[in-house]
Structures are given as structure tokens and as C-alpha cells.
Amino acid sequence: MPVGAPPERYGNITVPELLILIPFTGAILCFLFPEVLRRLTGLLSAALIFSNSAILTRSIFQDGARRLHLGGWTEPLGIGMSIDGLSILFILLTAVVGLLVSIYSASFFSAAQEQVLARHFWPLWLFLWGALNSLFFVSDIFNAYVVMELVGISAAALAALSGTSASLTAALRYFLLTMAGSMAFLLGVGFIYARTGLLDMYLVGTVADGGPLMAMALGLMTVALIMKTALFPFHFWLPPAHGEAPAPVSAILSGLVIKGSFYLLLRIWFTVFQNSTVTTHAAALIGLLGLIAVIWGSYQAIIQTRLKLIIAYSSIGQVGYLFLLFPLIFMTPDPAWKTEAWTACIFQAISHGLAKAALFLAAGNLIQASGTDDLRSMRNIADKLPMTTFTLALAGVSLMGLPPSGGFVAKWMLLQSILASGQWWLAAAPILGGLLTAAYVFKILSQSFVSDDKKSCCGNVSFVMEKSALLLALFSILIGFRANEVIFLLSEPVFFIIPGGQSP
Amino acid sequence: MDLVFDLIIGLSLAGVSWRIVRAREHFQAIVLFITFGLLLSLAWTRLKSPDIAIAEAAVGAGLAGVLLMDTLGALSSPRERAKVVISLKLLIPCLFLAGLMAYSILYIPEDFQGLGIVVREALPQTHLEYPITAVLLDFRGYDTWLELGVLLVAVLGVLCIRRTDNIKGTMLPAPAEPVGSWIVKLLLPLMVLIGGYLLWLGAFAPGGAFQGGVVLASAGVMLWQSGHPSLGLMPRLWWKILLCSGFLSFLILAFSSLFYTDQLLTHPATKTWILGVEYAATLSIALCLISLVLGSPARNHENKGV
Numbered sequence A: 001m002p003v004g005a006p007p008e009r010y011g012n013i014t015v016p017e018l019l020i021l022i023p024f025t026g027a028i029l030c031f032l033f034p035e036v037l038r039r040l041t042g043l044l045s046a047a048l049i050f051s052n053s054a055i056l057t058r059s060i061f062q063d064g065a066r067r068l069h070l071g072g073w074t075e076p077l078g079i080g081m082s083i084d085g086l087s088i089l090f091i092l093l094t095a096v097v098g099l100l101v102s103i104y105s106a107s108f109f110s111a112a113q114e115q116v117l118a119r120h121f122w123p124l125w126l127f128l129w130g131a132l133n134s135l136f137f138v139s140d141i142f143n144a145y146v147v148m149e150l151v152g153i154s155a156a157a158l159a160a161l162s163g164t165s166a167s168l169t170a171a172l173r174y175f176l177l178t179m180a181g182s183m184a185f186l187l188g189v190g191f192i193y194a195r196t197g198l199l200d201m202y203l204v205g206t207v208a209d210g211g212p213l214m215a216m217a218l219g220l221m222t223v224a225l226i227m228k229t230a231l232f233p234f235h236f237w238l239p240p241a242h243g244e245a246p247a248p249v250s251a252i253l254s255g256l257v258i259k260g261s262f263y264l265l266l267r268i269w270f271t272v273f274q275n276s277t278v279t280t281h282a283a284a285l286i287g288l289l290g291l292i293a294v295i296w297g298s299y300q301a302i303i304q305t306r307l308k309l310i311i312a313y314s315s316i317g318q319v320g321y322l323f324l325l326f327p328l329i330f331m332t333p334d335p336a337w338k339t340e341a342w343t344a345c346i347f348q349a350i351s352h353g354l355a356k357a358a359l360f361l362a363a364g365n366l367i368q369a370s371g372t373d374d375l376r377s378m379r380n381i382a383d384k385l386p387m388t389t390f391t392l393a394l395a396g397v398s399l400m401g402l403p404p405s406g407g408f409v410a411k412w413m414l415l416q417s418i419l420a421s422g423q424w425w426l427a428a429a430p431i432l433g434g435l436l437t438a439a440y441v442f443k444i445l446s447q448s449f450v451s452d453d454k455k456s457c458c459g460n461v462s463f464v465m466e467k468s469a470l471l472l473a474l475f476s477i478l479i480g481f482r483a484n485e486v487i488f489l490l491s492e493p494v495f496f497i498i499p500g501g502q503s504p
Numbered sequence B: 001m002d003l004v005f006d007l008i009i010g011l012s013l014a015g016v017s018w019r020i021v022r023a024r025e026h027f028q029a030i031v032l033f034i035t036f037g038l039l040l041s042l043a044w045t046r047l048k049s050p051d052i053a054i055a056e057a058a059v060g061a062g063l064a065g066v067l068l069m070d071t072l073g074a075l076s077s078p079r080e081r082a083k084v085v086i087s088l089k090l091l092i093p094c095l096f097l098a099g100l101m102a103y104s105i106l107y108i109p110e111d112f113q114g115l116g117i118v119v120r121e122a123l124p125q126t127h128l129e130y131p132i133t134a135v136l137l138d139f140r141g142y143d144t145w146l147e148l149g150v151l152l153v154a155v156l157g158v159l160c161i162r163r164t165d166n167i168k169g170t171m172l173p174a175p176a177e178p179v180g181s182w183i184v185k186l187l188l189p190l191m192v193l194i195g196g197y198l199l200w201l202g203a204f205a206p207g208g209a210f211q212g213g214v215v216l217a218s219a220g221v222m223l224w225q226s227g228h229p230s231l232g233l234m235p236r237l238w239w240k241i242l243l244c245s246g247f248l249s250f251l252i253l254a255f256s257s258l259f260y261t262d263q264l265l266t267h268p269a270t271k272t273w274i275l276g277v278e279y280a281a282t283l284s285i286a287l288c289l290i291s292l293v294l295g296s297p298a299r300n301h302e303n304k305g306v
Helices: A018-032 A035-063 A085-108 A111-135 A141-159 A164-197 A201-207 A210-229 A238-244 A246-271 A281-304 A308-322 A325-333 A337-371 A386-400 A406-419 A426-451 A463-489 B002-022 B026-046 B050-074 B088-105 B116-126 B130-141 B141-162 B181-200 B207-226 B236-260 B271-295
Strands: A066-070 A080-083
Touching: A018 A035, A018 A085, A018 A111, A018 B236, A035 A066, A035 A463, A066 A085, A080 A085, A085 A201, A085 A246, A085 A337, A085 A463, A085 B002, A111 A246, A111 A463, A141 A164, A141 A201, A141 A238, A141 A246, A141 B141, A141 B207, A164 A210, A164 A238, A164 B088, A201 A246, A210 A246, A210 A281, A210 B130, A238 A246, A238 A308, A246 A308, A246 A337, A281 A308, A281 A325, A281 A386, A281 A426, A308 A337, A308 A406, A308 A426, A325 A337, A325 B271, A337 A386, A337 A406, A337 A463, A337 B236, A386 A406, A386 A426, A386 A463, A386 B130, A406 A426, B002 B026, B026 B050, B050 B116, B050 B207, B050 B271, B116 B130, B116 B141, B130 B207, B130 B271, B141 B236, B181 B271, B207 B271
Parallel strands: none
Antiparallel strands: A066 A080
16 A cells, blocks of 8 residues: 555445546436436436535545545555545535535526526536546546546536626636646656656655656646636636636536536645745746736636626635645644645635535526626515525624634634734735725625615515525535534644645 | 658658648649648658548648638639738747757657557457557547547538538538549449448558548548438438438447446457447548538538629
């Protein structure tokens, strides 16, 4: 068994493979079945995936990390899958968002003119879900490339779902960018293989050293993944792609898909390159880009006039926080604060995923009620759609980082570790970013309380759609009360791979 | 002598790509691109990778060429001259990046073996004779499974953009100038034979599901080029099932492996399983590629008149 890899456990009845098999089976069945059965199949698969994710989370929480060998071949020959605390947190995030988005979509696509969208939505979405799950289990760099292709193509196809020419343009741009990223990543895989002769992440991590080949590989892979995560200079594709898609698709793209490439970036930096010493300056550069993204994305969100574009630009800002992790890990001397920064960043990823999905679903409610997502159309909605307004407010609270939300825990821990690390310049991100976030959240909310008698708002929104958006927003607040469990999942013995190569 | 040959291939590759960038007409660029694909497949042969060479010739030069030509036909003014501007702002970073890569390649050890030794040692356990087929279908079957998924999702994506669920609805009208049907009558049986032969060869020599599937796909596209409805004749459900067959056979293998072993995708120790999966994969690769070419939303005849 490779050093540093999670140990194998036997006698455990949970089957992590089902998290990949169920969505893929659902996708194939949705494709083969006649249209009337697709919604039912999709919902059934979503419920099954959710319950299996919950069971697996419990198993990892109690028994620690697990390792699987596909086809019975051990590394370096075969492909492994590893499931540790970090994977399981993202799996659980995907399960919660996925289940509620599926329930929402079942109602959202039921209108007659949307039927044609539902036909393509279910197979693509289940494929994407399966690909995301296998991405979070990934333990092999070439396999990571293949999985990313699957995620990228199905996400781009979903982005084009609404069929308007604006969405086609946005989806094509997203597709080209994600393909360019995949090519760069593949080149990086080639360089790593040429240097080490290995593909398994944990094995590469034990033998990786410095040198031009590894430096080049790290550079290529990092650029590829920050392109896909929409970090600052590569953010241009995100607002049109996420803003033009139908609401449930936007929630999936913004809440989950960009988290997938970020997760892989964490794996590459802290598993594959854990022992190489080439990364300090790169870490500072990424941190700087993250800082710019927080300020630029939030500022752009303030000046937008369409609700979905505000939410999309807010994603750019909120994703920026995640990248502050890199300078904090590599420049903090004290291991305890490294762990704190690490936890803060994962917490931010999770609470942003939940809050952003809630916001996009609420925006979808508004569009269905009033036909547009122009901010002015939001007048009176506090009267007519109180639950949607409440959802917007709750998710906004989590984005701003007010206590006791998940966003608060994330930003509080982030600020603490920034101050402890002595990297004062980074403190601008949580402080200034928080203020700017508050500005655009209040811009949304202030419109909703303006009463405008001339305008007769609005059509009806189904109960299920309002409730599923609200539940997501509630979860993004409530996750703040479960900080201990998250911290435990990110610590030993559930999490074996120590950030920065030092014990926390 | 080998060195001279390699040099010629390398220099012509660089030369052809420069000509593609500088080509003044789209048509010329496409023809050069097809040439580039053929030269590249020669280069793969020289690198002792016959599998990739076959795939490159069929996909890079063949199917990609057909797709590009179709796109050219769909452009409103296909003979329009392309503006060839190479901006210095882009050229310098590109050259810098290329230099960095070339520099790092010098650090690859010459006697690089990779996982080749491990694969050869484990080969007897797989009941297969050809290491590449063993890697693709056994050691790293999971990757192959997901790659088949990528192909399938690509077809789903095209159908989603065309907003249809049926290949008949997406089918482009047959080209105005059909390739002479006598040449199709001559070539078609031959191509099916070659596709099958490549598939059969995969068990012990270069070839296999992907190469065989690509040749079959070219046969299907050629049939369509000659004015035949090709895939359109297939009943919808059968078309869908065969489209999924490769992915589905891996899925069935994965589910059944859960019952008799701890690890996903473990084969029972017989060749039959692997061959079954490979045959299904060939069919679905061929069907996916044909559907991608035929269903590509290049020409939108309904909207042309508006």
C-alpha cells in the first residue's frame, strides 16, 4: 500500500460505488424512456443518490477514509478511488443541492412550453451528477482529466438548454474555455507522467520533486483549473453562461460545477504536489488574484440591473475567497492556523454552494412570476412572494457573512487565520468584500420592499419551487451550527492528506 | 536514414501548421488541416504508436475533415477571405510558452519506461495478449467507460442544441452532389470488413474497439454523403439503445461486479466478458460518431430562407 494513502477498510456494508452507478443508470434510463417517465426517473434517482450520500457520510464520519481499487488492480497499475473527509463534504453538498434542485426542476419544467427542455435536462443533469460524484472520489490524475471532460461537456450542454441565441453564445464560449482548460490539464498530466512514471495522485505525491517538468505541470494544471473555476482574469465566461441558463441549471453550474474544479485544484496542490518546493510565489500570486476577484466581482455585482447577473457576478467575488487559502497555507508558520485556513476555505465553498443555489432558484421563482429578472420587476414581491423574498434575504445573510450563518463561520475563521499569518494585505478581502456584498444584497432587497401600485405583480409560483429554494437558504444558515462536524471531517483520522505536507 | 525521415515529417508538420495559420481561404485551410492530420498519423507511426496513428488518420483527418467541410458549406459566404493577422501581443507569450515546454521536454529521461514494465508483468493475469487493449479494457477500464460516456454526452448535447430527441429530425439533407454511388457500393463492404478486422485484431495486435468503430463510422458517413439516409433508417429506440450500448455494457459489468467481488468493474476470469464489452463499445463508438457528424447543427435549412 502506498505511503500516505488512506488505508483500506473491510467489513463495511456501505457501497460508495453506488453514488456513481445510480446517476449514470438514471441518465441512461431517462434517455431511453419516453418523456412522461423521465421526471419520475430523475426524481427517484435523486432521492436514491441523496440517501446513499447520507449513508456514506455516516460511514466515513465513523470509520474514517476509504480506498477502493477499481477492477481489483492496485496502483500504479489500476485506478483507485479515495474517499476522505474532504470528498465526503463535497459529495454531501452535491447531494443536498442536487436533490433540492431536482425537486425544483420537476415543477419548473412542468409548464407546457418547458416540456421540451425537461426532455434534455434530466439525462444531462444526471450524467453531470454522476461525473461530479466521481470527480470527488478521484485519485488518479488521468482519470481526473476524463472526469473533467464529462463534467465540462454536460455542463456546457446544460448551459445551452434554454436555446436562446445569447445562451448558445455563452455556452459555446464556456465550452471552448473548458476544452482549452482540459487540454492544458492533459499536458500537465503528460509532464507528471514523464517525470515520475506514475498516475496515482498519492503515489505521485510521495515521489514528486521540483524541477522544470514538475513546475511546468503544476503551472499548466493550475491555469487549467482556475480557468474552470472562474478566478479573476478568467472570469469573463461565467456571468453570461450562468445568467442565461434556466434557473435550476444556473444553480447547478454556480453552486456545484465550479466547486468541482476547485476541489480538483486542492487535490493537485495538496496531494500531488505536497512535497515539492516550487510553490510559494505561485501561492502568493493566486492569493492576489483571489483578492482582486473578491473586490472586482462584488463591485460588478453592485452595478448590474438584472437579478441573475448580480448573482452570477457575486459568484466571481465569492469564489475569490477560496483562493486566499493558498498564500495562507504556504506562508503561515503555525500549523494550527493552517488547519484553520483550510477549514475556513472548505466552509466557504460549502456555504456558498448552498446560498448561491438558493439565490438562483429564488431568481427562477421571480422570473416565473413576473416574466423577467429586471430588478425593477421585483417591486411588490415582498407582498406577493414573501417566501421568495425571505429566501433572497436568508441566502444574502450567508453571503455577507452575518452570524450565525455558514458564511459567517467561514469568513470569521478566514479573518482569524489571516491575522495570525501576518499577511495583512489579505484582510482586505473579508472586510472590503463583506461590505461590497452587503451593498448588492441590500440592493436586491430594497427593491423588493418598494411598493408600486401601478404594477400588478405577479403570477403564481408553485409551492414546491418556493419551498425548495427556501430550504437551500436555510441550510446555508444552519451549516453554521454544524461547524464542529465539518472541522472533524477535515481532521485526522478522517482526513489523511495534510495540507502543505505538515501535520496540523 | 530514419533521422532524415523523421526530420522531414517534423519539418513538414511545422510548415503545414504555419500554412494553416496563414491560409487566406477557409477551404485551403481545411485541406491543409486534413494533410496535417495525415502527417501527424505518420509521426505517430514513427513513434511506434500504431493505435494512435490509426485513430488520428480516421478521426483527425477523416471525420474532422468532413465536419469542417460541412461547416464551410453552412457559412453564408464560404469563399470569403479570412483576415490573417498575427498580433505580436499574442505571438510573444505563445513563443515564450512553447520555449518553456521545449525546455522542460529536455528533462524527460531517454529510457523512459513509465508503467510499461508493470503492465507487461500483469498481462498474463488478464487473458489478453495485447498490452494496450489490456490497459484500455481491464487495468483502466474505468477511464474507457467514462470516455464512452463523454461520447454519449456529446451526442446528447448536440440533440439538446437541436432541441430534438430523434436523429431523423436532426438529419441534414443529403448533399446536392452525391459521391458516385458505384464507388460507395465498392467501398462500403470493404470498410465494414476493415472495421471488423481491426476490432478482431485488438485482442493481440494494434487495433481494437476505437479504431474499428471509427472505420465503421466513416463508412456510415460516406453512405450519407452518397445520398442515402444512413442512420435515419434505424428505428428510434434501437438507435438509442445502440448509442448507449458501450456505456451500458460497462454499467452492467459494474453492477454485476458488485455482487461477486469487493471491487467495482472486476471481470470474471474469462475473455468473453471483455470481448462483449469491446464489441458493444465498437458499435456505440461508430453510432455516436455518425450521429455527431450527421446531427451537427451546422446547416440550418429551416432558418435559411427567413
